[in-house]
Amino acid sequence: MIEVCSISKFFSVVNDKGLAEGLTAVLNVSLLIPDGSIVSLIGPSGCGKSTLLEILAGLQAPTDGEIRIDGKRVLEPLPSTRKEMEDYKRRYRFISPLANGVFTDRPKHDIAMIFQDYAVFPWMTALGNVVFALELRSAGKKRSERSSCAALEEKARVYLGKVGLTGAEHKYPSQLSGGMRQRLALARALSVEPKIILMDEPFAAVDALQREKLQDDLLFLWKEAKDNAAPISIIMVSHDVPEAVYLSDEVVVFSPGPGGTVRNRIPVNVPRPRARTDPEILEIQERIFAVMQYDINQESMYAI
Numbered sequence: 001m002i003e004v005c006s007i008s009k010f011f012s013v014v015n016d017k018g019l020a021e022g023l024t025a026v027l028n029v030s031l032l033i034p035d036g037s038i039v040s041l042i043g044p045s046g047c048g049k050s051t052l053l054e055i056l057a058g059l060q061a062p063t064d065g066e067i068r069i070d071g072k073r074v075l076e077p078l079p080s081t082r083k084e085m086e087d088y089k090r091r092y093r094f095i096s097p098l099a100n101g102v103f104t105d106r107p108k109h110d111i112a113m114i115f116q117d118y119a120v121f122p123w124m125t126a127l128g129n130v131v132f133a134l135e136l137r138s139a140g141k142k143r144s145e146r147s148s149c150a151a152l153e154e155k156a157r158v159y160l161g162k163v164g165l166t167g168a169e170h171k172y173p174s175q176l177s178g179g180m181r182q183r184l185a186l187a188r189a190l191s192v193e194p195k196i197i198l199m200d201e202p203f204a205a206v207d208a209l210q211r212e213k214l215q216d217d218l219l220f221l222w223k224e225a226k227d228n229a230a231p232i233s234i235i236m237v238s239h240d241v242p243e244a245v246y247l248s249d250e251v252v253v254f255s256p257g258p259g260g261t262v263r264n265r266i267p268v269n270v271p272r273p274r275a276r277t278d279p280e281i282l283e284i285q286e287r288i289f290a291v292m293q294y295d296i297n298q299e300s301m302y303a304i
């Protein structure tokens with residue numbers, strides 16, 4: 001269970017007159033995310049979705065409120081400046097600072113991440129990317145519990161196979177299509193067998209057909225984990241309403257930012273496998289569009 005308790009995040013920024021002013025990125029957000037569920041955060045650009053996801057990952061500290069995972073409080077993160085955070089994301093683009101084995105003095109939360117901008121290491125092959133993630137995980141374990149190189153490589157091949165990348169093990173990311181690169185990011189996130197995967201618009205740069213295939217594959221792998229008694233909670237930022245509804249157990253709609261707060265929480269109680277054109281699914285999409293459209297209209301009214 002992930003508990004997001006009254007999280008707010010304020011930044012101080014320099015305005016165009018050169019004066020410091022406060023900016024509210026996230027305001028008083030509370031959510032309960034049961035184990036093994038898929039939750040999408042949706043809302044217009046700038047409403048604080050990425051900030052909330054980074055707080056969940058432990059990459060940023062909230063100004064107010066707290067996050068608890070399985071009852072354990074997520075402590076403040078290691079990076080203390082924006083630059084440190086960016087560096088961290090570039091270096092460990094798939095693993096949360098709180099994740100098992102990276103910083104052993106921290107509470108153990110098994111969180112993997114997939115960021116849109118920092119998907120994979122371009123200088124490593126597909127296999128190398130996954131092996132590296134596994135090595136990093138294994139580095140936090142006692143020597144006697146570590147797997148051999150051959151075992152890690154074998155495991156990496158299994159996960160590349162699961163996402164349909166068998167045969168591409170020795171290719172570099174630049175030799176893969178956008179969709180394949182995101183598959184690689186997914187393989188790497190899954191390979192560490194996390195309890196939680198945080199995704200920030202993971203399929204945004206993928207063309208429509210590939211995107212649907214990726215969504216279905218993600219659901220397949222999520223269900224496989226659930227069937228193997230190792231459920232994965234997925235928290236995904238999206239700005240695509242049909243994608244959010246199709247994938248999620250709950251869609252959390254944010255009000256337009258800055259100062260993003262939860263506008264509506266819309267459950268999607270449609271059993272899986274779902275049809276994209278299921279009337280119930282379409283009806284929920286319409287409702288979400290209506291909420292978002294209303295907010296945009298309100299905003300433009302204020303602007304006048």
Ligand SMILES: Nc1ncnc2c1ncn2[C@@H]1O[C@H](COP(=O)(O)OP(=O)(O)O)[C@@H](O)[C@H]1O
Nearest residue numbers: 011013025044045046047048049050051082258
């Ligand atoms: N480190 C930061 N310093 C100052 N302002 C920030 C910082 N990070 C995000 N913001 C601001 O907070 C707001 C929410 O940003 P973000 O979480 O990236 O939104 P979203 O992901 O929904 O597009 C934006 O107005 C953004 O400019």
Ligand SMILES: [Mg+2]
Nearest residue numbers: 049050051200
């Ligand atoms: Mg964002």
